[in-house]
Amino acid sequence: MSANPARAAEPLPPSNETEVRAALAWTTDTPLAKQSPDKSTWEWLWEAIQGDFNDSRSTGQIAFDAAIAFIPVVDQICDVRDIIANSKSITQSNEKEDNTWKWVALVLTLIGLFPSLGSLVKGVLKIFFVFVRRYGGDKVIKAVDAGMTWVVTFLRNREVQQYLRLHKVDEVFKWLADAIKVVRGKVNTSALLSAFDTAISTLKSLLEKVTWLPSVGKKAQAAIAQVTKVRALADKHLGAALKPVQDVLDAIIRRLELEHLVQRSGVLNASNVHFRGTLPEAQAVRLMRTADPLPPWLSKGRPGKWAPLNPNDANVLAMRKAAETKGWCKLTDGNVQSFHKLRPDELIGPVKLYRVGSPSSGAMGDCWISEEVFHEITKSADPKTAWRKYLAVWPDWNANGQFFVYELKKDERLKVWRGEASSQMKKDMDRNLEGGWEQVIFKPTKDNAAKFDSMRVYQRAGNSSELKPTSMSFDEYRQLPPSKQHAHVAVREKINDPRINGPCETGWSTTDFDPQLKDAKIGLPALPGQVTNK
Numbered sequence: 001m002s003a004n005p006a007r008a009a010e011p012l013p014p015s016n017e018t019e020v021r022a023a024l025a026w027t028t029d030t031p032l033a034k035q036s037p038d039k040s041t042w043e044w045l046w047e048a049i050q051g052d053f054n055d056s057r058s059t060g061q062i063a064f065d066a067a068i069a070f071i072p073v074v075d076q077i078c079d080v081r082d083i084i085a086n087s088k089s090i091t092q093s094n095e096k097e098d099n100t101w102k103w104v105a106l107v108l109t110l111i112g113l114f115p116s117l118g119s120l121v122k123g124v125l126k127i128f129f130v131f132v133r134r135y136g137g138d139k140v141i142k143a144v145d146a147g148m149t150w151v152v153t154f155l156r157n158r159e160v161q162q163y164l165r166l167h168k169v170d171e172v173f174k175w176l177a178d179a180i181k182v183v184r185g186k187v188n189t190s191a192l193l194s195a196f197d198t199a200i201s202t203l204k205s206l207l208e209k210v211t212w213l214p215s216v217g218k219k220a221q222a223a224i225a226q227v228t229k230v231r232a233l234a235d236k237h238l239g240a241a242l243k244p245v246q247d248v249l250d251a252i253i254r255r256l257e258l259e260h261l262v263q264r265s266g267v268l269n270a271s272n273v274h275f276r277g278t279l280p281e282a283q284a285v286r287l288m289r290t291a292d293p294l295p296p297w298l299s300k301g302r303p304g305k306w307a308p309l310n311p312n313d314a315n316v317l318a319m320r321k322a323a324e325t326k327g328w329c330k331l332t333d334g335n336v337q338s339f340h341k342l343r344p345d346e347l348i349g350p351v352k353l354y355r356v357g358s359p360s361s362g363a364m365g366d367c368w369i370s371e372e373v374f375h376e377i378t379k380s381a382d383p384k385t386a387w388r389k390y391l392a393v394w395p396d397w398n399a400n401g402q403f404f405v406y407e408l409k410k411d412e413r414l415k416v417w418r419g420e421a422s423s424q425m426k427k428d429m430d431r432n433l434e435g436g437w438e439q440v441i442f443k444p445t446k447d448n449a450a451k452f453d454s455m456r457v458y459q460r461a462g463n464s465s466e467l468k469p470t471s472m473s474f475d476e477y478r479q480l481p482p483s484k485q486h487a488h489v490a491v492r493e494k495i496n497d498p499r500i501n502g503p504c505e506t507g508w509s510t511t512d513f514d515p516q517l518k519d520a521k522i523g524l525p526a527l528p529g530q531v532t533n534k
Contacts, residue, residue, distance in 0.1 A: 076202055082109045083199045084223055087230040101137050103241040106230070107187075108132065108248070113195040114186060120163060121179045127151050128252050137244055144251045148259065153401060153505050161531055173260035177253045184249040189238050196231055203227060281482060284396035287512075288431050295512060297388035299432050303423030306392075306435035311336040319344070328415045329443040335366065338392070340435060341419040349408030353440055356387055356506065358399035359530055362453035362474075363495040363502055367391075367398075368406060368416075368440040376437070384508040392424040392433035395512045404495075404502035416442040444497070453529060454494035460487055492529035504532055 086106040093099040108129040112122050128147040135143035154160065155172060169175045207220045288298055309316055311333035323344040324330055336342065347353075354374035355365055369377075369391065380386035384400060387393065408414055423435040444452070455474035470488070477490050495502065 077206075079109070079113060079199065080203050080206060082112075083196075083203065083227060087227045090230050090233075091226055100237075100240050100244070103237045104137065104244045104248075105133050107192060107238065107241045107245045110192045110195040110199070111183065111187065111245070113199055114183065114191065115195075115198075118179070120160065121176065121183070123154055124151050124176055125180070125183075125252070127154060128248075132248050140248055140251050144248075144255045148255055149511060153507065156505055156530070171260060173256045177256035177260065180249060180253050180256070184246060184253070187242065187245060187249065189235075189242070192238055193231075193234060196234060200224075200227055200231060281394075281396040283486075284394065285426060285429055288395075288426075289429060294431075295385070295388075296382060297385040297433065299389075299434060300430060301432065303425050303432040304434065306340040306420060306423040308337040308422035308424075309339050309342055316342070323415075323417075326415075328417065329441070331417060331441065335417075335441055338367075338422055338424075338439070338441075339417075339419045340422040342417055343419055345416055345418050347408060347414045347416055349412040349414075350410050351408040351414070353406040353408075355404045355406065356393075356398065356400050356402070357404060357503070358401050359492060359503075360490050361398060362455060362492060363404040363500045363529070364444060364453055364497055366441050366443055368442070370418075370438060370440060373438055374403075383506070384512075388512075389434050390421070390437035391439055392421045392435035394424060394426070394433065400508050400512075401506055402503035403506050404500050405504070406497075406500050408499070414442060416440050453492050453496055455490050456493045458489045458491065460489060494529040495533060501533060503530065 083106075086102070086109055090099060090102050090106065093102060108125075112126060112129075127150045128144055131143040131147035131150075132140060135146070155164075163169075164172055204224060207224055288295075291298070294300065311317075311331075316336060319342070320331060320336070326344075328344050352371045353368040354371065355363070355368045357363065357365070373391075377383050377386045387400070388395070418438060418440045421435040421437055421439045424433040425431075455477075457470050457472040457474060457477045459468045459470050472488070474490055477485065477488055480488070492503075
């Protein structure tokens with residue numbers, strides 16, 4: 001399935017069963033090889049579109065929801081799923097209930113079906129609309145601000161960057177704002193009804209393959225009837241939804257134009273670099289103390305069974321000394337304390353290790369995880385929570401939003417330390433991170449400078465987005481006291497180790513707390529270290 005950012009919406013070709021089946025594998029995150037051969041394509045299709053839609057699912061899938069706008073068939077299957085969900089919500093509402101907002105949610109879906117809407121613009125709108133539906137009609141500005149971070153995450157996608165370069169789009173936020181102004185001008189009852197009719201036609205062409213199945217045929221017919229019923233009501237209700245939807249689009253346009261102005265300010269003195277997502281420890285502690293409810297990765301009270309190792313324990317000292325004489329890297333006391341259990345091991349390729357980071361962290365670092373643990377994280381209901389909680393990573397230690405892959409080729413060897421991560425506790429704070437999942441530590445030799453990332457340190461100019469390059473090294477930046485470090489920004493300019501692939505987007509955003517959003521001035525740096533290299 002090839003991606004085409006300029007693709008317009010078009011009816012699904014129902015006869016292409018192979019393409020539909022491949023799309024379903026993508027949509028449901030079920031490899032074709034693991035899907036039961038006894039299950040027909042159309043039964044699988046019904047399972048994919050009739051069930052699990054809800055706004056909260058977007059917590060861990062916002063970037064995915066945007067990316068599917070690039071993939072034919074997958075995109076249309078998800079559009080049908082959303083139309084069914086919107087229609088179900090409307091028909092199940094109480095007669096006395098003001099369901100204007102439910103019609104607004106339907107209109108937001110229908111806008112994505114406009115035939116002239118390119119996939120890149122559609123992907124951006126899908127992100128904003130996710131947040132608008134989640135926050136509700138009385139918090140549109142807050143919703144759009146929250147969505148902006150995810151939009152930037154989406155725009156960092158390598159394929160999107162290639163598209164923007166190919167079409168010479170230098171001022172991406174202005175370009176998007178102008179494109180959405182065109183969309184806003186087309187939002188009227190006639191265009192929405194036409195999009196609705198197209199959606200019903202696609203729905204029928206899909207479900208005609210399902211209606212004859214004994215197990216789900218009646219349910220499929222009921223879904224068609226439900227959507228058709230809402231279409232019959234649309235002439236009466238869509239008009240009331242137009243003004244709120246236009247207000248949403250206006251808020252999105254204003255936010256993109258504001259980001260454009262911020263970006264231009266950053267471009268003047270900082271080569272289009274204005275990322276600032278890492279939390280200083282004092283701010284992180286304050287947010288963790290005052291958060292209500294607590295982030296799901298943070299627990300109250302003393303830590304449990306994953307106690308940290310004592311670096312001065314006689315057995316630990318003996319093990320470290322013996323391994324270091326045989327070529328294992330030297331661990332700091334802090335490294336040792338980050339483990340509950342510890343052992344030296346030698347990896348033999350082919351092997352992949354993974355590391356989560358951000359635009360301000362090096363791709364090369366001490367702490368990695370195995371491919372098995374990374375897959376365990378990504379399969380979790382909330383991957384970021386699993387990563388922070390079970391690998392015990394404080395937000396001031398490491399921001400997130402990106403990941404890197406360290407790849408050993410066949411027969412290559414790497415000496416590492418590995419074992420369960422210990423629980424973490426901060427002084428004078430009754431909060432802990434659980435730990436318990438395996439981490440891996442190795443360090444490149446410092447005499448091989450190519451193994452380290454090229455980092456550039458910038459100084460913030462007051463409260464503006466303007467950044468000024470400094471001559472400070474990354475090591476000097478890390479030695480600054482917290483008060484001075486917070487006035488600077490470190491940005492990865494280049495990944496030097498050829499074994500490291502990345503950065504790739506996690507889809508988790510780069511922040512952990514809502515108050516961070518005002519500080520997370522994330523630009524689109526045209527730097528090799530910020531664009532996926534493979």
